[in-house]
Each structure stands twice: as C-alpha cells, then as structure tokens.
Amino acid sequence: MKSNCPLITFDAMHADIVDLRQFYHSELGRFAEQSIAAALTSLWARLPEERLVGLGYVVPYLDRFREDTERTFAFMPAGQGAVNWPMGSASATALVFDEELPLPDSSIDRVLMVHSLEFAESPRETLKELWRILAPGGRLVIVVPNRRGVWARMEHTPFGSGRPYSRGQLTALLRETNFTPGATAEALFFPPSKLRAVLSLRRVFERLGRVLSPVFSGVIVVEAQKRLYQGLPVAARASRRVFVPVLAPRGVPTTREETPLKR
Structure with a gap:
C-alpha cells in the first residue's frame, strides 16, 4: 500500500564521522x-536486562542506557564511518550496511536511531530490516530532523543534512513497514546559533517552545512497536549492495612440479 504522504527526495549522503564527532564536542x-537526551529519557526511562542496538551516530546517547541493558551495540553505517565505543572497555562497535544487519531474527529488544534514517539509501528497506531483528513486542525510537524546524535549514549542524521528515511522513512510513507508532516527543527548540548570548537563553527557548510551538521543534522523536498481527509476504530479498574486493589474490606461481607421495 502506498503512502498518501510521499517522501520528498533529498540527497541522503551520510554525514561524516569526523564532522559528527566535532559537532558533539562543540558547545552547541x-x-x-x-x-535530545531529555526527550529520549521521557520515552525510555530504563531498559532493564534488554538488548539494545544503536544505529547511526548514537554514541552520545547510548551511555545513558547501557548500564541497565543486558548488552548494547553501536552499529554505524559504512557510509558514515565508525569510532570505537565504549571508551576503556571491549569495543561494541560494528561498521554495517543498514539493510543487512549482522544479527539473527528477533534477537534485539530495542533499537535507537539517531543520525540514521534521514541518511538511509532506502528508508523502507532499513525499517524492514529493523523489523526483522526486533523481538516480538520490540520497540524502536527514531530521532529525525523536523522539516518544519529551523535546524533542518542550517547546514552547520548534522541535522541540516539528509532527508528531514514531518510527523505525518514518519508515522506513515512506520505503518507501511509494520510498526505501530506510539509515544512521541520533541527537542531542540532553541536556535542553532553559536553565539553564547543566544545559547545562554536556550532553557527559555526550550520551555516556551514546548508550550507555544512544539510543531517547530528541531527534531521529532517517535517510539514505535513491532507489529505482529499483519501478515508479511515471504520472499528472499536480493542484496542491492555489490561488494568489490580491493585485492583479488591469484595465488603464487611455482616452477616446481609436485612430488608424488610415496606409499
């Protein structure tokens, strides 16, 4: 079934890992x-003994949930690049293709997407893959730039790149891919300015924005649950990704003939 709210086509090239790290190390x-963390906490207070996967650049947010989980992974798309996480312990990072995740069916309880869906080559295929790895009753939280907000129009932050969404577009996309949208939240009501005078008033902007203009938030946060009661067509999906090896070893030629084994 086609959506009544088609997605606008944008250049969905991934943000670079270096730019993402630099942004999150800046004051802004x-x-x-x-x-954003406050909005996430309002949806997921704790995740006791659950398996959590973060897809995209989720490192700044995973530490808030990791202590409660059974295990947590940081999956970073190949087009973006990866960094080691968590610091000071065994790495839980993997470089992945987001339509073919290296996990078995129904193996994950929660998925958190930040700086991910807006850069996906095929958002529907990515969400179908997340449906596959989520356990029955598993939940997904997506953070995407709000196409009505100021942040989606400013290119000096990662939220100004990729494909922004309206709440209606995101809800329609989730329903098409067999998720049931649930609780929602908003974040980034203050302007994306680097001026300290403006940033010093961010709490005022946040309070006023939540009351007066939540529709113009910088990002939309939506939780959805894996839907099980609708039948899915069973079909093997061919990978759309073609992997070409950098080196193709041909073996080492030899000038000696093999000596037959003696009996």
Whole structure:
C-alpha cells in the first residue's frame, strides 16, 4: 500500500564521522545532546536486562542506557564511518550496511536511531530490516530532523543534512513497514546559533517552545512497536549492495612440479 504522504527526495549522503564527532564536542553540540537526551529519557526511562542496538551516530546517547541493558551495540553505517565505543572497555562497535544487519531474527529488544534514517539509501528497506531483528513486542525510537524546524535549514549542524521528515511522513512510513507508532516527543527548540548570548537563553527557548510551538521543534522523536498481527509476504530479498574486493589474490606461481607421495 502506498503512502498518501510521499517522501520528498533529498540527497541522503551520510554525514561524516569526523564532522559528527566535532559537532558533539562543540558547545552547541553538547546542548543539543542534552535536549535530545531529555526527550529520549521521557520515552525510555530504563531498559532493564534488554538488548539494545544503536544505529547511526548514537554514541552520545547510548551511555545513558547501557548500564541497565543486558548488552548494547553501536552499529554505524559504512557510509558514515565508525569510532570505537565504549571508551576503556571491549569495543561494541560494528561498521554495517543498514539493510543487512549482522544479527539473527528477533534477537534485539530495542533499537535507537539517531543520525540514521534521514541518511538511509532506502528508508523502507532499513525499517524492514529493523523489523526483522526486533523481538516480538520490540520497540524502536527514531530521532529525525523536523522539516518544519529551523535546524533542518542550517547546514552547520548534522541535522541540516539528509532527508528531514514531518510527523505525518514518519508515522506513515512506520505503518507501511509494520510498526505501530506510539509515544512521541520533541527537542531542540532553541536556535542553532553559536553565539553564547543566544545559547545562554536556550532553557527559555526550550520551555516556551514546548508550550507555544512544539510543531517547530528541531527534531521529532517517535517510539514505535513491532507489529505482529499483519501478515508479511515471504520472499528472499536480493542484496542491492555489490561488494568489490580491493585485492583479488591469484595465488603464487611455482616452477616446481609436485612430488608424488610415496606409499
């Protein structure tokens, strides 16, 4: 079934891992992280003994949930690049193709997507793959730039790249891929300015924005649950990704004939 709210085509090239790290190490990035983390916490307070996967650049947010989970993985798309996480312990990072995740069916309880869906080559195929790895009753939280907000129009932050969404577009996409949309939240009501005078008023902007203009938030946060009661066509899906080896070893030629084994 086709959506009545088609997605607008944008260049969905991934943000670079270096740019993402630099943004979150900046003052503006730290304040953005705090605003989004507050929205996430309002949806997921704790995840006791659950298996969590973060897809995209989720490192700034995973530490808030990792202590409660059974295990947590940070999956980073190949087009973006990867960094080691968590610091000071065994790496839980994997470089992945988001339509073919290296996990068995129904093996994960929760998925968190940040800086991910807006860069996906095929958002529907990515969500179908997440449906596959989520356990029955598993939940997904997506953070995407709000196409009505100011942040989606400013290119000096990662939220100004990729494909922004309206709430209606995101809801329609989730329903098409057999998810049931649930609780929602908003974040980033303060302007994406680097001026300290503006950033010092961010709490005022956040409070006023939540009351007066939540529709113009910088990002939309939506939780959805894996839907089981609708039948799915069973078909083997061929990979759309073609992998070409950098080196194709041909073996080492020899000038000696093999000596037959003696009996």
